[in-house]
Amino acid sequence: MPPTTSLPPGAAQAAHAIASGQATPGALLAEVQDRIRTQEPRLHAFAFLPGAEALDQQAARASRLTGGRLRGVPVAVKDVFDTADMPTAYGSAIWTGHRPRADAAAVALLRAAGAVLIGKTVTTEFASYTPGPTANPHDPERTPGGSSSGSAAAVASGMAAAALGTQTAGSMIRPAAYCGVVGFKPSFGMIPRAGLKPLAESFDTVGSFGRCVEDAALLAEVAAGLDAPLLPPDSAVPGFTIGLLRSDWEDDAEPAQRQALEDAAARLRRAGIAVRELPPPGIGWLNDRQGQAIAWETARAFAWEGMAHPEMLSAKFREICARGMAMTATEHRLVWLDIARARQVVSAMFEACDLVLTHSAPGEAPRGLDATGAPTFNRLWSVAGGPCLSLPFGRGPNLMPLGVQLAAARGQDGLLLAAARRAEAILAAG
Numbered sequence: 001m002p003p004t005t006s007l008p009p010g011a012a013q014a015a016h017a018i019a020s021g022q023a024t025p026g027a028l029l030a031e032v033q034d035r036i037r038t039q040e041p042r043l044h045a046f047a048f049l050p051g052a053e054a055l056d057q058q059a060a061r062a063s064r065l066t067g068g069r070l071r072g073v074p075v076a077v078k079d080v081f082d083t084a085d086m087p088t089a090y091g092s093a094i095w096t097g098h099r100p101r102a103d104a105a106a107v108a109l110l111r112a113a114g115a116v117l118i119g120k121t122v123t124t125e126f127a128s129y130t131p132g133p134t135a136n137p138h139d140p141e142r143t144p145g146g147s148s149s150g151s152a153a154a155v156a157s158g159m160a161a162a163a164l165g166t167q168t169a170g171s172m173i174r175p176a177a178y179c180g181v182v183g184f185k186p187s188f189g190m191i192p193r194a195g196l197k198p199l200a201e202s203f204d205t206v207g208s209f210g211r212c213v214e215d216a217a218l219l220a221e222v223a224a225g226l227d228a229p230l231l232p233p234d235s236a237v238p239g240f241t242i243g244l245l246r247s248d249w250e251d252d253a254e255p256a257q258r259q260a261l262e263d264a265a266a267r268l269r270r271a272g273i274a275v276r277e278l279p280p281p282g283i284g285w286l287n288d289r290q291g292q293a294i295a296w297e298t299a300r301a302f303a304w305e306g307m308a309h310p311e312m313l314s315a316k317f318r319e320i321c322a323r324g325m326a327m328t329a330t331e332h333r334l335v336w337l338d339i340a341r342a343r344q345v346v347s348a349m350f351e352a353c354d355l356v357l358t359h360s361a362p363g364e365a366p367r368g369l370d371a372t373g374a375p376t377f378n379r380l381w382s383v384a385g386g387p388c389l390s391l392p393f394g395r396g397p398n399l400m401p402l403g404v405q406l407a408a409a410r411g412q413d414g415l416l417l418a419a420a421r422r423a424e425a426i427l428a429a430g
Contacts, residue, residue, distance in 0.1 A: 007158035008032050011073050011215040014161045018072045025062040025072025028161075029055060029116055032074040035158040036118070042140050043157055044133040045150040047079040048086050048120040058116045068114030069222050076160035078151050079120040080127050081107050082195040090197045091123040091132060091147075094309045104195025106164060106206055106223040113222045118160060121150025124372060126302065127166055127199045130314040131372050137179060138400055142365040145175030146372030148209070152179040155209045162210045162219040168199050168294060169382055170361075170375025172207040176390040177360035177403025178373065182424075184208050184216035184417070187410050188385035191224045200297035203290070203382050213421040216389070220413075230414060237418040241274040242406075243353030248284035252376045254363030260394035260402045261359055264427060268357075271426045276353060281345045283380070289338045290379045292323075296332050299324030339383055346384040350409040355419050360403035364396030377405065386410040389420045393427050 008031040009017060017023035033055070040046060062072040082088050082100035089095040103111065111117065122132040124147035134149040136142040137157040144153040148165030152175035155163050165172050167185045176183025184207050191206035198204050206223065210216035214231060221230035244265045250258070269275050299306070299321040305313060306321050313321075327335075349356060359377040366373055381388040388407040396402055406423065408416035 007211070008035060009161065010211040011070070011075070011162035012212070012218050014073045015070060015218065025059040025116060026056070028072055029059045029074055032118060032159060032161070039137070039157045039159055043135050043137055043153050045121055045153040045157070045159060046076070046119045047089060047122045047132070047150065050086060050119065054085070055116065055118065062114045062116055065114045068112070069218065070110060071114030073115050074118045074161050075110055075115040075219065076119050076121045076151060076154045076163040077107055077117065078148050078163070078165045079123050080166060080197045081164065083107055083117070083120065086120055088120065091125045091127065092305070092312065094305055094312045100195070102195065105192040107195070109223055109225045115222070121154050121163060123147050124149065125314055125317055126197065127168060127171060128298070128320065129316050129372065131369060133369070135369060136365050139365070139398070142367050142400065143178065143369055143372050145178040145361070145365065147171040148175050149372065151209050152176055152181060152183065155179070155211060156181045162208060162215050164219065164223060165207055165209055166196065167205050167207055167378070167382055168203045169290065170378025172209070173378050173388060173390045173405055174361045174373055174375060176209060177392070177401065178365035180392045180401030182210050182213055182216045182392070183390045184220055185381070185388050186220050186224070186413050187387050190413065191220060198301050200294040201301070202293065202297060205382070213389070213417060213424050217417045231417045231421065232414045234418065234422065237415065239274070240354040240415065240419050241276060242268060243278040243349060243356045244275055245278045245356050245358040246280060247358060247377065247380070248280050248282065249287070249376045250280070252362050252374070253359050254396070256394065256396045257359055257361070257363040257402055261357070261404055264393050264404045265357060267426055267430070268423060275357070278349060278352065278356065281349065283342050283345055285338065286342045286383065287376065287379045289335050289342070290383050292327065292335045293339060295320050295324035296327050296335070297324070342380065342383055343385070346380065346386070347409070354408070354415060356407045358405050358407070360390040360405040364398060364400035364402060381405070381407050384410065387413045387416045389416060391420060391424055391427060
């Protein structure tokens with residue numbers, strides 16, 4: 001288990017320390033570099049790390065800035081984002097050595113705010129299923145989750161103050177739960193996707209990892225180019241109602257995970273938050289439908305790779321593309337009719353409550369690095385397009401982290417983050 005007391009500061013704390021003169025970009029970078037030297041050999045969270053001279057130049061530029069929300073904060077980005085000064089391989093040998101000419105929009109916005117980009121984190125193959133070498137910081141024999149595996153592991157181990165990731169099915173929320181950090185998937189399209197290698201453009205969403213809600217909110221706010229804080233002050237948020245959701249896939253949740261959800265709801269109730277039971281939504285078919293929609297879009301997004309270098313694609317990825325290409329237009333239309341029905345069900349949920357509390361993952365991180373776990377409890381919220389967030393809470397039978405998920409209606413990112421910050425304090429207090 002990674003020591004928590006010796007971790008370098010998270011994004012919000014680091015930004016405050018630099019702004020107040022209590023720390024310098026160079027000093028924070030040195031702390032993170034020390035963590036990378038000790039942790040990276042066992043975790044393999046990075047696909048690329050720039051040299052010391054390049055990092056020092058970034059820190060020096062940050063020191064000369066007079067403003068910038070992330071001035072000097074060490075940030076990592078998933079290797080599906082283009083970067084002008086670092087290779088971008090998208091988790092595939094097909095693109096080894098690829099050097100984009102420009103930064104992805106979200107990366108450019110982070111740099112403009114003074115972030116020090118410490119490296120590119122490992123992704124699964126094209127942000128899909130086949131994992132890279134990254135291990136879980138709490139137990140290197142277990143998966144960190146995917147597809148944003150390296151970003152979650154880097155933040156959990158202190159090798160980054162915060163990190164960008166993406167989610168198409170469950171690629172932010174699940175690794176956050178497995179690694180014991182906060183993962184925030186904003187409303188669809190809030191953070192720009194220009195310069196991002198798409199997997200399924202109807203669902204791909206850029207999100208953030210942090211060691212607390214404030215960290216994740218700060219990184220998302222800057223990456224979105226917002227002119228106002230994304231996380232409102234507590235005084236600006238009225239009371240809210242949480243719906244406790246035991247979903248159609250409840251049988252897939254491990255006993256410890258079910259208990260963590262019940263315990264979280266009980267603690268929130270004791271703290272005075274209104275928590276009411278929600279009925280299962282009755283859309284157990286939704287996970288299959290989203291998988292079909294993703295396969296259709298993936299097959300077309302990777303038409304070049306499939307035709308030019310099929311032998312360099314994993315068997316799993318080829319199977320997804322073949323399944324997507326085999327679908328008829330009529331089948332695809334019916335899939336999207338079902339997805340529209342599911343979105344209506346979610347909209348109805350938020351007529352009964354402001355937020356939904358449910359599982360982040362089926363349980364603790366599975367043993368082994370040949371798979372990344374199941375997105376069972378994530379697909380619905382990726383389909384819905386609203387924001388969701390995983391909070392660390394509880395431990396599994398092997399003392400691995402568990403997480404609970406809060407979700408809100410599309411566009412209610414500020415409400416979700418404010419509620420999550422309050423829940424974070426309540427759950428941490430016991």
